[in-house]
Amino acid sequence: xxxxxxxxxxxxxxxxxxxxxxxxxxxxxxxxxxxxxxxxxxxxxxxxxxxxxxxxxxxxxxxxxxxxxxxxxxxxxxxxxxxxxxxxxxxxxxxxxxxxxxxxxxxxxxxxxxxxxxxxxxxxxxxxxxxxxxxxxxxxxxxxxxxxxxxxxxxxxxxxxxxxxxxxxxxxxxxxxxxxxxxxxxxxxxxxxxxxxxxxxxxxxxxxxxxxxxxxxxxxxxxxxxxxxxxxxxxxxxxxxxxxxxxxxxxxxxxxxxxxxxxxxxxxxxxxxxxxxxxxxxxxxxxxxxxxxxxxxxxxxxxxxxxxxxxxxxxxxxxxxxxxxxxxxxxxxxxxxxxxxxxxxxxxxxxxxxxxxxxxxxxxxxxxxxxxxxx
Numbered sequence: 001x002x003x004x005x006x007x008x009x010x011x012x013x014x015x016x017x018x019x020x021x022x023x024x025x026x027x028x029x030x031x032x033x034x035x036x037x038x039x040x041x042x043x044x045x046x047x048x049x050x051x052x053x054x055x056x057x058x059x060x061x062x063x064x065x066x067x068x069x070x071x072x073x074x075x076x077x078x079x080x081x082x083x084x085x086x087x088x089x090x091x092x093x094x095x096x097x098x099x100x101x102x103x104x105x106x107x108x109x110x111x112x113x114x115x116x117x118x119x120x121x122x123x124x125x126x127x128x129x130x131x132x133x134x135x136x137x138x139x140x141x142x143x144x145x146x147x148x149x150x151x152x153x154x155x156x157x158x159x160x161x162x163x164x165x166x167x168x169x170x171x172x173x174x175x176x177x178x179x180x181x182x183x184x185x186x187x188x189x190x191x192x193x194x195x196x197x198x199x200x201x202x203x204x205x206x207x208x209x210x211x212x213x214x215x216x217x218x219x220x221x222x223x224x225x226x227x228x229x230x231x232x233x234x235x236x237x238x239x240x241x242x243x244x245x246x247x248x249x250x251x252x253x254x255x256x257x258x259x260x261x262x263x264x265x266x267x268x269x270x271x272x273x274x275x276x277x278x279x280x281x282x283x284x285x286x287x288x289x290x291x292x293x294x295x296x297x298x299x300x301x302x303x304x305x306x307x308x309x310x311x312x313x314x315x316x317x318x319x320x321x322x323x324x325x326x327x328x329x330x331x332x333x334x335x336x337x338x339x340x341x342x343x344x345x346x347x348x349x350x351x352x353x354x355x356x357x358x359x360x361x362x363x364x365x366x367x368x369x370x371x372x373x374x375x
Contacts, residue, residue: 049118080248
């Protein structure tokens with residue numbers, strides 16, 4: 001049965017992460033790292049490694065804590081509240097999860113151990129300049145050549161690429177829709193070119209071009225043609241954490257806006273005393289609580305071994321909509337100053353839209369939900 005009360009240990013995890021983020025990645029640090037070439041809050045990331053947060057959901061044999069998705073939700077709510085610029089999602093969730101899901105854990109044990117300690121960063125290279133979120137969007141080619149493969153093509157929206165030791169590359173190995181493989185490619189391999197791209201969130205993203213990049217066959221994860229199935233399995237769990245991140249950001253934005261509405265006076269009374277403003281806040285709180293319950297249900301269902309093919313995209317769709325709507329409402333309550341760089345609410349507004357577009361966008365989530373309910 002779904003239990004909406006977090007355990008004492010889970011609340012301790014929340015307090016620890018919130019304290020670390022406040023101390024080592026305050027909003028001033030977040031601002032400093034906007035559009036930064038590396039984009040990593042180094043002190044916070046090192047502490048995450050030392051305290052086991054990087055390995056929170058990884059198996060114990062690789063130095064992890066073997067926690068479940070519910071603990072991950074607690075962590076990601078706090079990352080969303082603080083806007084902490086760390087590569088946890090790409091490295092410790094997506095990349096590490098893909099290595100494990102592919103069955104290549106023992107083969108890459110040293111890399112998983114390094115990821116769990118925060119000493120290695122691995123980031124996925126998935127989306128392409130003219131591609132979408134479906135398997136047909138993967139057109140970067142991996143051509144067999146002797147004892148390895150040659151990669152040619154381009155990837156977009158590769159987070160923290162300049163800070164990564166390796167790239168996790170989705171590459172096409174055949175003409176069929178799902179003939180896709182996954183490759184671990186050292187970031188300093190000849191033929192790789194990084195080009196930083198600016199985003200609405202001012203986070204650290206790169207275009208990565210592959211020009212005759214050679215990788216040995218041992219760098220392929222899993223059996224031939226299994227890459228897309230592996231990626232899908234990892235993404236279903238990962239987007240639940242992205243949804244929790246959205247809820248954390250939305251909750252903090254609402255708290256900040258409510259406090260501003262109580263403090264700011266207009267026409268001789270606080271903004272919160274105007275019925276229209278108070279109703280905006282009430283609607284936002286209702287949507288926020290509904291989104292959190294959906295995210296918690298999805299995380300619980302995965303931890304309990306239930307099918308999440310419908311719940312995962314539902315959580316991503318609704319949570320990111322709530323985040324975007326709450327921050328847009330917050331901008332209206334703050335008024336013109338809310339759009340200025342001096343105020344923090346614009347940081348959340350911009351990241352809300354970026355997260356809504358990232359990983360699975362609105363249309364992709366809707367398509368997946370429709371497929372699930374229409375069988």
